[in-house]
Amino acid sequence: MKKDNWIIKAFLMTFFIALFFSSASNLIINNCNYIALIVLAMAFVFIGIFFDIIGTAVLTAEESSFHAKSSKKIKGSKESVSLIKNSSRIASICNDVIGDICGIVSGSVGAMLALHITNVTPIPILFSSLIISSVISSITVGGKAIGKKYAILKSDEIIFIVGKILYKFKKK
Secondary structure, eight states: OOOOOHHHHHHHHHHHHHHHHHHHHHHHHTTOOHHHHHHHHHHHHHHHHHHHHHHHHHHHOOHHHHHHHHHTTOTTHHHHHHHHHTHHHHHIIIIIIIHHHHHHHHHHHHHHHHHHHHHHSSOOHHHHHHHHHHHHHHHHHHHHHHHHHHHHHTHHHHHHHHHHHHHHHHHO
16 A cells, blocks of 8 residues: 555645745734735635635646647646646645635634724724624635636636646746
8 A cells, every 4th residue: 555645745734834824914914004904814815715716627627638738749738737637636735725724814814803993993892803704704705606616617727827837937
């Protein structure tokens, strides 16, 4: 039986990505107003949606169309094939690791925003935190639902774009 270190790799990857995202958001949070906190929370929400789209697209993309492109030496096609061949891991990284981290960090930023609003207005923390967490949750869930539908319909195009981006980074 082949030894699979995927769980350990996923754990370590999650730890370091979360450490980076949390550190970056904490540095920003400590020096900003409520507008910047809103922008930061929405940035994490949209990063999560973006990676959820990639994770869904990689599971539904057709490998055969990329083999044809690869035989014609079209840039990004080999990277696209590689993404599809590793689709379960790519989807896990995009949907679970990055998506979940973004959800947690956007919630943390939302909590800081609620606290900030409570400190500068007479609005109680219970009310501000309920409204903010509801808005963040609904945008996240709604955005991911729209994104999944789009990812399923346009999976080949999405994966080809990601493949081209990976090709450009690989060349440098």
